[in-house]
Ligand code: SF4
């Protein structure tokens with residue numbers, strides 16, 4: 001009998017309903033939680049922030065896992081405290097899209113850097129076997145890629161992961177939630193932030209003149225976009241090729 | 255002593271004993287259920303409930319009403335006399351003649367049972383029920399012979415002895431049916447369970463006044479609905495045992511007609527299977543469309559879903575109450591379905607289709623579709639209508655419902671406002687202060703969200719100064735009128751058709767005759783008709799416009815659902831047809847070119863029917879148009 005127990009931490013943030021602004025579980029983090037539930041093993045939900053935020057309890061409604069909160073006031077860098085708590089987990093799951101506030105969507109990368117762990121982003125599905133995780137990754141235009149990563153690893157879930165989280169009032173009222181001891185405060189990280197109202201994102205798009213047929217073809221196939229496929233050379237050379245492309249299309253100005 | 259008489263005495267007391275033991279065994283199954291508030295006085299009310307309330311339903315089918323009266327009446331009279339004459343060892347020939355006459359009535363009734371069963375409608379169950387005419391006739395014939403032979407006080411002879419043997423044989427066969435029924439779960443179980451059910455009905459209010467609102471769930475006490483048969487209240491389990499498998503509910507069910515996997519009769523039988531333990535293999539009625547028979551298993555303490563009842567069955571129901579309306583045994587199907595939904599939703603959150611999304615919207619935005627409250631009064635922005643404010647007294651508060659976000663319903667509301675203005679009614683909109691009533695959440699089993707929304711609305715309403723509420727949405731009406739009182743919100747709530755009818759009666763509103771002469775039929779919304787008994791006001795308004803309504807076959811309290819209730823459009827369980835298509839067919843049969851409606855959900859469902867179909871117009875629109883005439 002295999003006594004090895006898969007331990008998964010799911011990092012969750014507070015989201016906002018885009019219409020009412022009501023605090024709610026971040027939809028993308030919910031997908032991460034659901035993926036963890038599906039993968040089996042022992043799941044812990046982890047949040048860094050205000051342990052008294054009522055919307056946190058909604059995470060309990062979506063799985064039977066316990067919720068731990070690292071009490072941290074706003075403006076703090078949460079990475080060190082999270083990294084400390086994340087020792088001993090085999091998988092760290094997060095969403096990859098923020099719904100507002102201080103959540104940046106950068107957390108999985110910052111943590112990966114701090115913990116020295118591999119990160120797989122855009123995950124749609126996950127299977128764990130023999131100390132490895134096999135991940136189905138999202139690629140545009142219906143393409144998928146399967147990648148394998150050794151444990152422990154950080155996995156950021158794509159917003160389009162085909163999962164259906166289920167809200168249970170019973171789990172919400174019977175779930176367990178604990179506040180961990182507050183870590184020592186660090187220098188505020190918010191100085192680096194500039195807050196402003198959300199704008200419609202401007203799509204960076206290379207100007208191109210193509211016939212309607214060509215555009216249609218480009219939209220439905222993955223090859224006919226034109227351009228060059230850079231497969232050889234060192235990473236630096238490849239980066240140069242990208243830079244040259246961006247400059248030539250006036251997408252960056254330096 | 256005549257040996258036949260002695261044998262009958264023994265048989266009688268033996269049967270009584272078997273019946274008591276059987277009842278005790280069955281009662282042990284019922285008692286697996288939860289405690290219920292008991293009112294022993296209900297037992298005294300059984301005769302009234304039987305002869306008035308139950309008979310009121312049965313009488314809709316005069317054939318079977320008379321047949322049942324003959325069989326059951328004859329049997330009870332005959333058995334009573336046998337009890338006196340043989341049970342108490344009187345052996346009076348006079349009473350014997352009485353037995354013969356009563357049994358003859360029963361025998362004639364049995365003949366009619368046999369006739370109906372020769373070519374039975376599809377809704378009737380076969381199996382054990384098919385032997386009923388024979389066992390009933392055997393029993394009746396045995397009693398007739400007993401009465402005649404004993405009544406004539408013939409001297410003992412070979413012939414008489416032969417008859418005596420025959421009588422005993424017939425009586426034995428009949429007695430087995432009657433006495434063993436309750437203990438073994440046979441067809442005659444309905445007689446005992448049915449009478450007790452009338453005494454301990456889980457909704458005793460319905461015998462004094464219409465009672466349709468769902469029961470409040472005590473979430474704080476950890477009540478999350480029904481997972482296993484033992485989670486039902488014991489008197490609900492008893493009520494399932496009263497089912498006679500007549501299939502009246504099946505014939506009325508819109509989901510069944512649409513080929514969705516729901517047959518209310520089968521559902522009740524499955525719950526009986528669950529209570530007694532076992533499989534549905536013995537069930538001999540029409541199945542839940544598309545689902546196999548013999549593959550469902552249950553036990554008192556085993557989860558009902560998905561092994562005993564398929565989740566799709568549960569989520570096909572539109573909560574239209576047509577089954578409850580038709581059930582001669584006064585069984586409350588909708589309560590059972592909602593009990594099961596509650597556990598599925600509150601414990602697992604397992605709702606198909608758009609259910610989970612809708613409930614998340616309700617939790618986060620207080621609207622079904624995830625809309626901003628600021629947009630709630632947009633439809634009236636150019637109408638110069640007041641928004642209700644605390645401290646400002648008004649006569650009528652207009653609570654619009656979720657439909658305010660739907661352009662089609664907005665036309666209805668605008669028409670209503672026009673009439674209210676014409677009648678100089680002092681009214682204001684609840685508008686941006688409104689939250690969803692929680693009707694959809696509740697019917698999807700999400701009692702927690704319902705209670706949150708209801709409490710928020712009650713707090714708002716209690717802060718306003720109005721006399722009456724009017725709404726054009728029967729679902730809002732039903733919530734506010736029948737379900738908010740349990741949470742402390744008591745208001746006088748009117749449907750817009752009632753208010754408009756009142757205004758025309760008082761002369762505040764004068765309807766013109768329609769110059770459009772196209773024929774009109776009227777579709778009763780379930781939540782206005784069956785749930786609230788209001789079927790006259792819309793018709794009075796139509797008559798006031800000079801319209802002779804072409805009634806559909808299923809109308810009024812027995813109207814057919816449009817398919818829009820109970821969250822069914824959200825769970826969207828596939829069937830062979832869509833319910834609104836069936837309803838529009840009903841309307842086409844009348845030759846109507848216009849279907850008058852009185853509910854935004856009906857409007858949306860019926861307008862969703864593709865192809866050529868009658869025009870759908872709300873009564874409010876018809877009234878407003880007639881004002882110009
Ligand atoms: S539930 Fe009622 S209507 Fe349906 S079959 Fe049973 S007795 Fe008849």
Ligand code: SF4
Nearest residue numbers: 507571572574575577
């Ligand atoms: S309430 Fe309506 S849809 Fe539901 S089972 Fe009864 S008849 Fe069928």
